[in-house]
Amino acid sequence: MGPSPHEVTLRPATLDDVPILQKWDREPHVIACSTDNPAATTAFDNTDWAQEITGAGDADYHLIAEVDGRPIGAMQVIDPLAEPTHYWGEVEPHLRAIDIWIGERDALGRGYGTSMMTQVIDGAFADPSTVAIIIDPLNSNTDAHRFYQRLGFRVVGRRSFDGDDCLVHRLDRTTWQDRR
Template identity: 30%
Template sequence: MLQGKKTFLRPLEPDDIPIYHKWYNDQNVNYWANAAWPLSTMLSEEDIEERFFTPNKDCGRYIILNEEQEPIGTIGYREVNIPARSAVLFIIIGERDYWSRGYGTDALKVLINYLFYQWNFHRLSLDLWDGNLRALKAYEKLGFKVEGRLREARFVLGEYHDAILMGLLRDEYVQHHPPHPPETV
């Protein structure tokens, strides 16, 4: 289990399927996470098990736990490129009581530290839709830079929106977040 200041990350377990089902069928969660409501809110528990719980060597998916070790979201990486040492990150805070309270930023920092310092990744990227300014602010706080836009790539509630592409290089991150050993208890 990986630990941050406010969050813990642990691998998925079969018992997580019902909470995933809840999050992926919550229109507010999906609206902010990927602007896909209602398209991705029609998943059954069997669909979720097949999509998210089938082992995939190019994807790592974790549950985000709060201080009491209760599930509040999911985070991970996909599209691993071994020669380039790069991957694409994703995160969803599924429990709305934890929005805008720093839990997503903390969980991202934990995963970024793991990928840069333990796995020696060189580059991490992610994308979001231009209406999710809360996510944009969190990503910039961690050092991600806007690298481009896909014009009108997302269709949200009857309107087209841009997708924002962001990237973070290891050297840039290390300047502001140097590695440190875990704290002893």
């Protein structure tokens, strides 16, 4: 049986997704979630998507969300300790870090993001060694803070990542289990 209509499904990103990932990088609402620089014209610092996808592994991979077979957004899931760029710096083992962006404007605010996060969080905690999930929304992205906090994430604190002023949030396994 396939998914029910209008349900969000997640699948690994492939090289065929490079054009749509590039298109989403130029969407103003995606740029706004990636940087406070008002002059930015792309999100994610001109990420080389083909390289990201071919280099994917257990410690760093991208997923594409689809509704009725149409790609609407993407997620990145990393193990922040093992991920090669060490974006998160010194971190404890057994964490996952998640990024999420819905690229198609008409797909915002319909519950798809909540479903995408729920699926990935469930998957992360299905590994009994995972202790918590961390995320780094911009401090300015208060819409996203509300979204994450409704899922159970709690504020850890402000932190600068490559000059971006972020408000790190964390979801512990016990918090998630108590809510499920």
